[in-house]
Amino acid sequence: MSLRLRTLSVNPTSPANPENDTAGKQTRFDLGNGSEVLYVPRFLPSDKSWELFDYLDSHIPWTRPTIRVFGRSCVQPRDTCYVASAGLPDLVYSGYSPRAYLWDEFPPLKEILEMVHKALPGNRFNSLLLNRYKGGNDYVGWHSDDEKLYGSAPEIASVSFGCEREFFLKKKPSKISHDSFEQLFEPMASLQAREQGRTLIQISDHSC
Helix, strand or coil: CEEEEEECCCCCCCCCCHHHCCCCCCEEEEEECCEEEEEECCCCCHHHHHHHHHHHHHHCCCECCEEEECCEEEECCCEEEEEECCCCCCCCECCECCCEECHHHCHHHHHHHHHHHHHCCCCCCCEEEEEECCCCCCEEEEECCCCHHHCCCCEEEEEECCCCEEEEEECCCCCCCCCCCCCCCCCCCEEEECCCCCEEEEEECCCC
């Protein structure tokens, strides 16, 4: 399974209507072969979401590294920061190994982690790759989150802050077939996180 995130062109500074700050209803999508997506809009109250957004924007040591894609060097089209539990193997992607900060260095990140664990009982996440998209030209391309660090059946939780964004999923091509990518499901080939900064998406991929 591959995924991509694209920021939509909307105003990121206008908080949502506080009257809609009720907890979002969880929606589960079965992708087949043991894979599924759990979609939780309004994961956080609006005021809490914007408080965390301001912290992330101003207190995280963001970096925009040079990576290698298809054998060529390029500047990564987004800002990132990596946080992980002590003792984990190094994360390496696209020829780049980010510095691993500890959770205790950023207490609000631990708070977000605890809220995710509360919303997803039975899950325990041990690392966090933050991505900051400054505008419509920043993005993360198609990727699989299949690094050995995550094991053979990874579970990924994505929490969105700020403006709206589209969350795309598609099936990886077969190692035998060279046909074009097949969409995993219809019509939800595109999940749109339309609640500004308050959406939680969990991906459980057991199809590899």
